[in-house]
Every structure is written in structure tokens, then in C-alpha cells.
Amino acid sequence: MRLDLTELKGNNTLLSAFSAAVTSGRVPHTWIIEGPDGSGKHTFASLFCRVMMCDGELRPCGECGNCKRAAAGHIDVHYIVPLKSDRKTVGVDEIRALREEAYINPTSARCKVYIVEDAETVTPAGQNALLKLAEEPPENVYFLLLTRNRHALLPTLISRAVCYSMEPLSYADAKAALGRVRGADDEKIETALRLSGGFVGTAKEFLKGETLASGISAAEKFLEALAANDEYALMTCFSSVSDSREKARSVLTAIAAAVAETIRVKSGMPDASKLPIGDAERKAASAVGFGTLAGVYERVTSAENDVAAYVNVNAALTELTINVAAARRENK
Numbered sequence: 239m240r241l242d243l244t245e246l247k248g249n250n251t252l253l254s255a256f257s258a259a260v261t262s263g264r265v266p267h268t269w270i271i272e273g274p275d276g277s278g279k280h281t282f283a284s285l286f287c288r289v290m291m292c293d294g295e296l297r298p299c300g301e302c303g304n305c306k307r308a309a310a311g312h313i314d315v316h317y318i319v320p321l322k323s324d325r326k327t328v329g330v331d332e333i334r335a336l337r338e339e340a341y342i343n344p345t346s347a348r349c350k351v352y353i354v355e356d357a358e359t360v361t362p363a364g365q366n367a368l369l370k371l372a373e374e375p376p377e378n379v380y381f382l383l384l385t386r387n388r389h390a391l392l393p394t395l396i397s398r399a400v401c402y403s404m405e406p407l408s409y410a411d412a413k414a415a416l417g418r419v420r421g422a423d424d425e426k427i428e429t430a431l432r433l434s435g436g437f438v439g440t441a442k443e444f445l446k447g448e449t450l451a452s453g454i455s456a457a458e459k460f461l462e463a464l465a466a467n468d469e470y471a472l473m474t475c476f477s478s479v480s481d482s483r484e485k486a487r488s489v490l491t492a493i494a495a496a497v498a499e500t501i502r503v504k505s506g507m508p509d510a511s512k513l514p515i516g517d518a519e520r521k522a523a524s525a526v527g528f529g530t531l532a533g534v535y536e537r538v539t540s541a542e543n544d545v546a547a548y549v550n551v552n553a554a555l556t557e558l559t560i561n562v563a564a565a566r567r568e569n570k
């Protein structure tokens with residue numbers, strides 16, 4: 239049996255661990271895969287299912303019944319999706335039902351895979367129920383917990399799982415991957431990558447339609463307001479997106495990436511992806527203190543999670559503005 243994992247670009251740490259596990263026949267039952275939207279969590283989950291279920295010699299072969307079914311919706315692949323019908327969390331009842339079902343043998347493949355999406359939205363009681371499963375996993379059953387933020391999971395659960403963070407591609411690889419997007423020239427690709435923190439899936443979203451323009455202008459405005467300590471300007475950063483969850487999310491993603499980049503510039507850390515540095519980042523890096531930048535980053539990503547998790551958009555953005563302004567006033 240040989241493996242072909244090239245479908246997921248980059249991410250060598252995760253892929254070599256997975257490959258070693260499959261080859262040795264000892265695949266951990268519980269995996270926590272962390273990364274922002276568009277970072278490849280779902281690509282890995284899909285690859286995981288097909289590799290684990292494939293009957294071919296080169297896995298995934300794409301030809302056998304299990305591969306084909308896994309691509310289209312396999313009876314032994316179960317998705318636990320918290321946001322179904324506007325619900326904010328996955329509760330203990332859903333996980334308990336999953337627990338009972340998990341001990342039933344797979345229907346047609348060698349194993350069953352449960353993919354918990356947005357695992358950070360599983361309630362603590364639900365996570366405890368998951369922990370029981372992770373402690374005594376049924377044979378041939380695997381759990382993939384996909385999350386934007388592993389720190390929102392119980393430490394006991396984390397300790398029972400193998401954890402990996404999705405990594406952005408190198409700038410050259412990401413550029414090559416995005417070169418096929420229609421109407422994307424080098425400059426747009428560069429900007430989209432900068433705004434997405436180097437993650438190709440998010441960059442692709444930015445390259446579509448007006449998302450790129452609104453992301454750039456929001457991120458730049460935000461950094462300028464932060465550098466100038468201008469609370470009014472900070473308030474107006476979000477005025478054009480507070481009516482749309484999708485717009486608010488992509489703007490917050492862009493701002494989080496811009497703040498992360500600013501922190502990198504300030505610390506003089508080498509940038510593995512070698513993305514070009516923008517002017518706004520450079521200015522903010524010289525005007526704003528480290529502690530403040532770190533605090534701002536944490537608040538922006540937490541607002542991003544809130545907006546994704548169906549908290550009222552306007553309320554989340556207002557709270558963010560207040561918190562950022564307060565952090566900036568202290569400027570550590």
C-alpha cells in the first residue's frame with residue numbers, strides 16, 4: 239500500500255505524521271486540527287476519510303467504491319455541525335447520541351469517521367462526553383475535531399488527542415496555487431495572500447468580487463486608526479460591514495492577518511512565507527506597543543469567532559471597537 243497525500247499542499251508536519259501513522263497501522267483515534275477558515279482543515283478531513291477507507295493499492299485511489307462514496311457523502315463518514323438551523327453550540331445530548339452510535343460497526347467501509355466541525359462550539363458537557371470517547375475509542379472509529387482555536391477546548395480533551403495546526407503555504411507555492419483564479423494578477427494575489435495570513439482558501443475568497451477591495455481598505459484603515467490612536471476612525475472601520483455576517487467575517491479575517499503581520503514586523507521575526515510588508519503594517523509596528531498589538535490580535539480573532547458562531551454581528555463589532563480602543567489607550 240502506498241499513499242498519495244499531495245492533494246493537501248504544504249503542511250508537511252501534519253502529512254508526515256499522518257503518513258507514518260497509516261503506514262505503521264497505528265492511527266490515533268482523536269485528531270484536533272486547528273486553523274482559520276480556508277486553511278485546509280476540510281481538505282485534510284476529506285483526505286483522511288478516503289485514505290482510511292480506500293481499497294486501492296495507491297491511497298486514495300479515487301476509483302474504488304469507498305473513495306467515490308467518500309467524495310460524495312459516505313454512509314460511514316458523519317459530520318457533526320453545530321450551526322445547523324442557526325444553533326450556536328453542539329450540546330451534550332448530540333454527543334451522547336454520537337457515543338451510542340459510535341460503538342455500532344461501520345456499514346460498508348473498514349472504519350467510521352466522525353468529523354466535528356467548529357469543535358470550539360461544543361459545550362463543556364459535550365466535550366466531556368467526547369473525552370470519554372477519546373479515552374476508550376471504539377475500534378475502527380476516528381474523530382476529527384476541526385477548530386479555529388484549540389484553546390477553546392478542554393485541556394483534558396486536548397491531552398487525549400493529537401493536535402496539529404494548519405500551516406500557510408510558502409509564498410511561491412501559494413502564488414502558484416492562486417495563479418489560476420480568473421482575473422488575478424500578481425499584485426492582487428500578493429494582497430489577497432497578505433490579507434488572508436497566507437492561507438490559500440481564504441485568499442481565493444478575497445480574490446472573488448469586491449471582497450479584496452473591502453478587506454484591504456478595512457485592514458489599512460484599522461491599522462492607521464490604531465497607529466494614530468484615533469477612536470473615531472476605529473469606529474468607522476466596520477460601518478460598511480455591520481449589516482452582513484459574511485462581509486464582517488472576511489473583513490475581520492483581513493484585519494487579524496494585518497495585525498499578525500504587524501506583530502511579525504515589530505518583532506523582526508523572519509516571515510516563513512516571505513510575504514511583502516505593507517506600509518500600514520510598518521507604521522502601526524512603530525507606533526503601537528507589543529502588549530497592545532497582542533491584545534488587539536486576540537480581540538479581533540475572538541470577534542471573528544463570535545461573528546462566525548452566530549453572535550449578533552453589530553454587538554460583536556461594537557464590543558470589539560470598545561475593547562481595542564481601551565487597549566490602545568493603555569498602549570503597553
Ligand SMILES: [Zn+2]
Binds near residue numbers: 291292294301303
Ligand atoms: Zn480508493
